[in-house]
Amino acid sequence: xxxxxxxxxxxxxxxxxxxxxxxxxxxxxxxxxxxxxxxxxxxxxxxxxxxxxxxxxxxxxxxxxxxxxxxxxxxxxxxxxxxxxxxxxxxxx
Amino acid sequence: xxxxxxxxxxxxxxxxxxxxxxxxxxxxxxxxxxxxxxxxxxxxxxxxxxxxxxxxxxxxxxxxxxxxxxxxxxxxxxxxxxxxxxxxxxxxx
Amino acid sequence: xxxxxxxxxxxxxxxxxxxxxxxxxxxxxxxxxxxxxxxxxxxxxxxxxxxxxxxxxxxxxxxxxxxxxxxxxxxxxxxxxxxxxxxxxxxxx
Amino acid sequence: xxxxxxxxxxxxxxxxxxxxxxxxxxxxxxxxxxxxxxxxxxxxxxxxxxxxxxxxxxxxxxxxxxxxxxxxxxxxxxxxxxxxxxxxxxxxx
Amino acid sequence: xxxxxxxxxxxxxxxxxxxxxxxxxxxxxxxxxxxxxxxxxxxxxxxxxxxxxxxxxxxxxxxxxxxxxxxxxxxxxxxxxxxxxxxxxxxxx
Amino acid sequence: xxxxxxxxxxxxxxxxxxxxxxxxxxxxxxxxxxxxxxxxxxxxxxxxxxxxxxxxxxxxxxxxxxxxxxxxxxxxxxxxxxxxxxxxxxxxx
Amino acid sequence: xxxxxxxxxxxxxxxxxxxxxxxxxxxxxxxxxxxxxxxxxxxxxxxxxxxxxxxxxxxxxxxxxxxxxxxxxxxxxxxxxxxxxxxxxxxxx
Numbered sequence: 001x002x003x004x005x006x007x008x009x010x011x012x013x014x015x016x017x018x019x020x021x022x023x024x025x026x027x028x029x030x031x032x033x034x035x036x037x038x039x040x041x042x043x044x045x046x047x048x049x050x051x052x053x054x055x056x057x058x059x060x061x062x063x064x065x066x067x068x069x070x071x072x073x074x075x076x077x078x079x080x081x082x083x084x085x086x087x088x089x090x091x092x093x
Numbered sequence: 094x095x096x097x098x099x100x101x102x103x104x105x106x107x108x109x110x111x112x113x114x115x116x117x118x119x120x121x122x123x124x125x126x127x128x129x130x131x132x133x134x135x136x137x138x139x140x141x142x143x144x145x146x147x148x149x150x151x152x153x154x155x156x157x158x159x160x161x162x163x164x165x166x167x168x169x170x171x172x173x174x175x176x177x178x179x180x181x182x183x184x185x186x
Numbered sequence: 187x188x189x190x191x192x193x194x195x196x197x198x199x200x201x202x203x204x205x206x207x208x209x210x211x212x213x214x215x216x217x218x219x220x221x222x223x224x225x226x227x228x229x230x231x232x233x234x235x236x237x238x239x240x241x242x243x244x245x246x247x248x249x250x251x252x253x254x255x256x257x258x259x260x261x262x263x264x265x266x267x268x269x270x271x272x273x274x275x276x277x278x279x
Numbered sequence: 280x281x282x283x284x285x286x287x288x289x290x291x292x293x294x295x296x297x298x299x300x301x302x303x304x305x306x307x308x309x310x311x312x313x314x315x316x317x318x319x320x321x322x323x324x325x326x327x328x329x330x331x332x333x334x335x336x337x338x339x340x341x342x343x344x345x346x347x348x349x350x351x352x353x354x355x356x357x358x359x360x361x362x363x364x365x366x367x368x369x370x371x372x
Numbered sequence: 373x374x375x376x377x378x379x380x381x382x383x384x385x386x387x388x389x390x391x392x393x394x395x396x397x398x399x400x401x402x403x404x405x406x407x408x409x410x411x412x413x414x415x416x417x418x419x420x421x422x423x424x425x426x427x428x429x430x431x432x433x434x435x436x437x438x439x440x441x442x443x444x445x446x447x448x449x450x451x452x453x454x455x456x457x458x459x460x461x462x463x464x465x
Numbered sequence: 466x467x468x469x470x471x472x473x474x475x476x477x478x479x480x481x482x483x484x485x486x487x488x489x490x491x492x493x494x495x496x497x498x499x500x501x502x503x504x505x506x507x508x509x510x511x512x513x514x515x516x517x518x519x520x521x522x523x524x525x526x527x528x529x530x531x532x533x534x535x536x537x538x539x540x541x542x543x544x545x546x547x548x549x550x551x552x553x554x555x556x557x558x
Numbered sequence: 559x560x561x562x563x564x565x566x567x568x569x570x571x572x573x574x575x576x577x578x579x580x581x582x583x584x585x586x587x588x589x590x591x592x593x594x595x596x597x598x599x600x601x602x603x604x605x606x607x608x609x610x611x612x613x614x615x616x617x618x619x620x621x622x623x624x625x626x627x628x629x630x631x632x633x634x635x636x637x638x639x640x641x642x643x644x645x646x647x648x649x650x651x
Contacts, residue, residue, distance in 0.1 A: 472614070
């Protein structure tokens with residue numbers, strides 16, 4: 001069973017543990033929005049059909065995303081977030 | 094008697110029972126929006142006429158949709174929701 | 187005397203009685219918007235001039251529409267609603 | 280002295296008396312917006328230059344318009360309303 | 373010294389005295405917006421470059437404009453209003 | 466050291482002293498927005514790339530601008546305002 | 559490890575110390591927004607694909623940006639801000 005996001009949406013899986021140990025990314029305490037890290041699980045076909053977004057994201061990419069964006073869903077015991085690609089800020093390489 | 098949605102709208106039927114037993118999808122308790130599962134019953138002709146949405150959805154697809162989206166209607170004893178395709182988050186395959 | 191709607195507007199006449207007896211459509215009690223049934227009386231020329239809406243609606247169609255949409259007017263003893271085609275959700279066939 | 284509306288605006292003159300006697304139009308008491316009847320006095324050149332509105336309205340037409348739309352002006356003892364054609368709902372024929 | 377408005381802006385000079393005596397225009401007391409009369413002093417080049425507005429307005433035209441629109445400026449002892457052409461309702465001819 | 470504004474932005478330097486003595490411009494006391502005078506110091510390349518704004522403004526022009534628009538910055542002891550060209554109302558010639 | 563911003567986003571690193579000593583830029587105390595200085599670290603591919611923004615910004619540029627814009631992230635001990643190029647006001651040269 002898998003999730004195929006519609007339009008310009010993307011499915012990501014939060015990488016909570018790794019975020020604090022391996023990557024060295026720590027979210028600072030401030031009044032600004034604190035993005036979170038996740039891994040891209042699926043990309044909607046609308047992302048590749050849009051000149052502005054095509055080729056910018058691949059399944060498996062580590063990404064920073066707006067923490068208040070998207071909808072959460074649990075499937076086969078795993079939690080995913082379905083959100084628009086516009087809510088993904090950057091890829092960590 | 095059937096419902097033909099206008100424009101970029103879709104008619105879905107909530108799959109409440111199945112959601113908890115077979116699919117393994119459970120909506121987590123969180124402050125975020127909780128999408129719901131449903132089955133696509135009818136697709137408006139505007140969906141196929143729009144480059145961004147054509148071919149992405151078929152009648153019979155299991156979908157996740159925004160729970161606050163659309164309008165509910167009961168017909169021949171069944172409850173349906175009429176909503177825009179933009180409010181359908183993903184297809185479960 | 188008749189009403190010719192301007193632009194992308196449509197004139198409909200609510201089908202209150204029929205809604206409860208023949209069609210079998212009953213609007214459920216919920217917090218969501220409850221659409222109502224009506225019959226299309228007149229269609230603005232703008233509907234046919236727009237690629238997204240042309241050919242989707244005919245005079246005489248039974249439609250579901252957003253109950254809070256449009257403006258009501260009484261003419262020759264009959265009540266009509268003038269609303270935009272975007273506020274018509276679906277056709278009942 | 281006359282008023283030439285700019286852009287997609289129209290000048291109308293409310294037909295208050297006629298509304299209640301000859302036409303048979305009575306505005307029902309409801310929570311919805313109640314349109315009013317008027318006669319078209321002048322049409323801005325922008326109306327004819329827009330594919331969506333050209334040819335839909337003529338000087339002398341009886342129209343229904345949104346009662347809260349537009350600006351009122353009194354000229355040579357007559358009251359007029361200057362409003363956008365988008366605020367004219369329908370023509371009574 | 374003169375004012376050249378930028379973009380789709382226009383400079384006008386209120387015609388307060390004339391408004392009440394010669395033209396016969398009196399603004400009625402109502403809850404709606406009350407437009408004011410003025411004379412066009414300068415027209416931005418953007419007005420002529422826009423298909424929707426070109427040729428509709430000339431320097432010297434008497435116009436009705438939204439009273440809350442624009443910015444006021446006093447220059448060489450005269451008061452002017454700089455506003456967008458979209459805030460000019462009609463020309464009085 | 467100089468400031469190169471990005472996109473459709475412009476850098477201006479307020480001409481406070483001159484505004485009251487030489488030019489004869491005095492801002493009237495009213496409830497409306499009171500524009501201020503300034504001199505154009507730099508123009509973003511986006512201004513010349515936009516058909517609607519190109520050629521309308523030159524470095525050295527005296528301009529009226531919305532007083533609440535833009536961001537202030539002090540550089541080499543001088544105060545500048547970085548704002549969008551849309552917030553510049555008119556050129557004083 | 560590096561950050562690749564998506565779409566029309568840019569990654570910058572605040573230049574707090576330099577801002578007060580070498581550049582001579584001091585943000586004045588006022589009610590307006592106070593932009594901050596930073597150095598451009600990475601530029602999203604969407605910036606170069608947009609006619610309005612391409613070629614205006616390079617990695618290493620000193621920029622002024624809206625202090626409330628963007629999201630902050632700490633990586634390898636350094637703090638970065640991910641923001642849209644539209645929130646970058648100007649380049650200091």
